[in-house]
Amino acid sequence: QVQLVQSGTEVKKPGASVRISCRTSGYRFNTYYVHWIRQSPGQGPEWMGIINPIGGNTTYAQKFQGKVTMTRDTSTSTVYMELRNLRFEDTAVYYCARFRGTGSDLHFDFWGQGTLVTVSS
Amino acid sequence: DIQMTQSPSSLSASVGDRVSVTCRASQIISHYLNWYQQKPGKAPKLLISNAFSLQSGVPSRFSGSVSGTEFTLTISNLQPEDFATYYCQQSYSLPLTFGGGTKMEIK
Numbered sequence: 001q002v003q004l005v006q007s008g009t010e011v012k013k014p015g016a017s018v019r020i021s022c023r024t025s026g027y028r029f030n031t032y033y034v035h036w037i038r039q040s041p042g043q044g045p046e047w048m049g050i051i052n053p054i055g056g057n058t059t060y061a062q063k064f065q066g067k068v069t070m071t072r073d074t075s076t077s078t079v080y081m082e083l084r085n086l087r088f089e090d091t092a093v094y095y096c097a098r099f100r101g102t103g104s105d106l107h108f109d110f111w112g113q114g115t116l117v118t119v120s121s
Numbered sequence: 122d123i124q125m126t127q128s129p130s131s132l133s134a135s136v137g138d139r140v141s142v143t144c145r146a147s148q149i150i151s152h153y154l155n156w157y158q159q160k161p162g163k164a165p166k167l168l169i170s171n172a173f174s175l176q177s178g179v180p181s182r183f184s185g186s187v188s189g190t191e192f193t194l195t196i197s198n199l200q201p202e203d204f205a206t207y208y209c210q211q212s213y214s215l216p217l218t219f220g221g222g223t224k225m226e227i228k
Contacts, residue, residue: 045165108210
């Protein structure tokens with residue numbers, strides 16, 4: 001079955017970086033784009049960016065350009081998201097999600113379990 | 122960026138009620154609209170894609186409709202497990218954007 005399994009909870013100090021992994025299984029890794037979405041406490045989801053597993057091309061939300069880097073390792077079917085220069089407002093749950101569909105039917109069908117990142121001094 | 126304005130932000134209802142949640146897009150997005158359900162501590166779960174395509178395994182009491190740039194999620198005969206937060210999300214163009222959410226609570 002399709003699974004996206006993320007790395008565990010992180011606690012970081014302001015100014016630090018964090019790298020979250022998302023290991024995929026149950027499908028051909030090269031077939032679907034993977035997105036990263038974050039959700040701050042009590043807020044709705046916020047799209048961060050997308051990575052194409054073929055070639056590793058990325059597109060980031062303007063808000064995160066210069067702050068986030070998404071990469072992938074095809075040998076382990078894993079995608080990574082690094083967030084730099086952490087601030088208190090980066091405290092959130094970070095999700096990876098598989099994106100699929102055709103035509104106008106494009107959606108997130110499988111999600112990771114979420115990784116809580118807490119930025120605290 | 123396409124703005125998704127979702128209303129109401131919260132809704133109090135009883136088991137057995139019929140309720141509707143609305144999402145208005147800031148521009149035409151055709152049917153590139155999805156609805157998700159989220160429960161505390163869990164990732165969002167896809168309910169409806171392409172404005173009205175019910176996902177496999179989702180009860181038929183959930184339905185979606187569209188009129189222009191206004192999208193509606195309707196839940197008929199509310200069940201206890203339906204009390205959750207609901208989000209719309211557009212897939213028409215990057216950046217993908219979500220509505221602000223509707224928290225459904227038991228009256």
